[in-house]
Amino acid sequence: MAATSLTAKALTSHLAQVFAQYPIEVAHGEGVWLYARDGRKILDFYGGHAVAGLGYGHPHWLAALERQARQMAFQTNAVGVAIREHAAARLAKFADLGLDTVFWINSGAEANENALKLAFKQTGRGKAVALEQGWHGRTAAAGAVTWGALHTWYGFPRTPFDASFAPRNDPAAVERFVDRDTAAVIVEPVQGVGGAYDVGKPMLQALRRRCDEVGALLIFDEVQCGMGRTGSPFAANHHGVTPDIITTAKALGNGFPVSALLLSKHVAKHIKYNDMGTTFGGGPMACAAAEAVIETIESESLLANVRQVSAYIRSNCIVGPITGSQGAGFLLGLKTSRPAKEVQAALLEKNILTGTSGDPNVLRLLPAYILNEGHVDQLCDALVKIPA
Numbered sequence: 091m092a093a094t095s096l097t098a099k100a101l102t103s104h105l106a107q108v109f110a111q112y113p114i115e116v117a118h119g120e121g122v123w124l125y126a127r128d129g130r131k132i133l134d135f136y137g138g139h140a141v142a143g144l145g146y147g148h149p150h151w152l153a154a155l156e157r158q159a160r161q162m163a164f165q166t167n168a169v170g171v172a173i174r175e176h177a178a179a180r181l182a183k184f185a186d187l188g189l190d191t192v193f194w195i196n197s198g199a200e201a202n203e204n205a206l207k208l209a210f211k212q213t214g215r216g217k218a219v220a221l222e223q224g225w226h227g228r229t230a231a232a233g234a235v236t237w238g239a240l241h242t243w244y245g246f247p248r249t250p251f252d253a254s255f256a257p258r259n260d261p262a263a264v265e266r267f268v269d270r271d272t273a274a275v276i277v278e279p280v281q282g283v284g285g286a287y288d289v290g291k292p293m294l295q296a297l298r299r300r301c302d303e304v305g306a307l308l309i310f311d312e313v314q315c316g317m318g319r320t321g322s323p324f325a326a327n328h329h330g331v332t333p334d335i336i337t338t339a340k341a342l343g344n345g346f347p348v349s350a351l352l353l354s355k356h357v358a359k360h361i362k363y364n365d366m367g368t369t370f371g372g373g374p375m376a377c378a379a380a381e382a383v384i385e386t387i388e389s390e391s392l393l394a395n396v397r398q399v400s401a402y403i404r405s406n407c408i409v410g411p412i413t414g415s416q417g418a419g420f421l422l423g424l425k426t427s428r429p430a431k432e433v434q435a436a437l438l439e440k441n442i443l444t445g446t447s448g449d450p451n452v453l454r455l456l457p458a459y460i461l462n463e464g465h466v467d468q469l470c471d472a473l474v475k476i477p478a
């Protein structure tokens with residue numbers, strides 16, 4: 091769908107042409123609705139790639155940002171600011187996993203880069219293990235643990251460490267991959283790009299057990315599946331498996347760039363000055379955004395809404411070209427009988443925006459947590475009209 095509109099734009103744009111484009115241009119957003127320049131009103135099941143957890147223009151988030159901008163828009167980490175400490179406490183409490191030390195940073199890839207670096211520093215080992223179909227970002231370390239990156243877009247002359255990729259659904263194979271040279275295992279508990287695929291509790295438990303046996307750190311990359319998207323604070327809560335480090339981003343700021351590492355006590359106690367650093371991470375605006383997101387999720391009971399509406403999608407949207415579903419909460423994959431790109435294009439013609447994934451037969455839904463059953467009915471009505 092995307093490549094067609096790219097060509098004409100590429101001739102006049104000052105932007106680096108690295109993103110395939112949806113054939114729409116958005117003027118503004120409100121709740122779960124996008125208003126396009128051509129007058130169309132589009133129901134958004136894509137959420138800016140899992141970022142707009144509260145939807146667009148949420149009043150509590152807007153007010154928090156405005157208040158913080160007036161009070162103190164930015165201050166370096168070398169100078170204490172109450173909101174930084176306060177938001178960290180709030181995030182740790184929200185997670186409720188005993189991962190009570192927070193390091194603020196800016197993006198998902200940067201969070202993973204730092205989590206991996208901590209694992210290498212603390213274990214003194216040289217190898218990481220990731221899962222097939224996993225996706226962790228485009229920087230040197232995050233790309234090195236991203237399935238398929240090396241043979242496609244990676245670009246650096248070599249990776250900074252050895253990485254191997256275990257099957258995502260084979261707990262019995264874990265022992266073969268994770269050994270005493272392994273510094274870290276990094277895994278998305280519910281894979282995003284991999285097709286909204288829930289790795290599942292048995293696999294996560296096997297990874298936890300093996301990491302404990304060999305002394306490797308277990309990192310959950312919850313950049314996409316965290317911050318309420320599964321209907322629990324984190325997928326770690328959802329599956330009842332606690333890693334040593336969680337990385338999270340995307341919905342954490344609802345559009346204001348912010349990411350975080352949540353660290354266990356035994357990781358935190360070995361951290362020394364200069365182990366990590368950042369200029370913008372922990373900026374007051376980013377922290378105010380994250381705090382407002384957590385407050386809103388809690389005050390509007392959005393986790394319960396995600397669980398309820400997700401179940402409604404799964405029981406009502408298996409119609410037209412949709413043959414089944416996978417994933418968790420609002421990181422849902424709808425399996426398609428024909429290429430998902432075609433279904434996505436047909437839905438957009440009916441003013442519904444969805445995502446695709448690395449699996450050509452999975453349509454990915456990443457809506458805002460405020461989505462309701464009425465919105466889902468509109469998706470179902472549109473799907474029914476698309477030939478299987």
Ligand SMILES: Cc1ncc(COP(=O)(O)O)c(C=O)c1O
Nearest residue numbers: 197198199225226227282313314
């Ligand atoms: C699971 C996962 N990890 C990491 C990243 C990278 O995040 P960012 O683009 O903020 O660097 C993404 C982005 O899509 C992601 O889905």
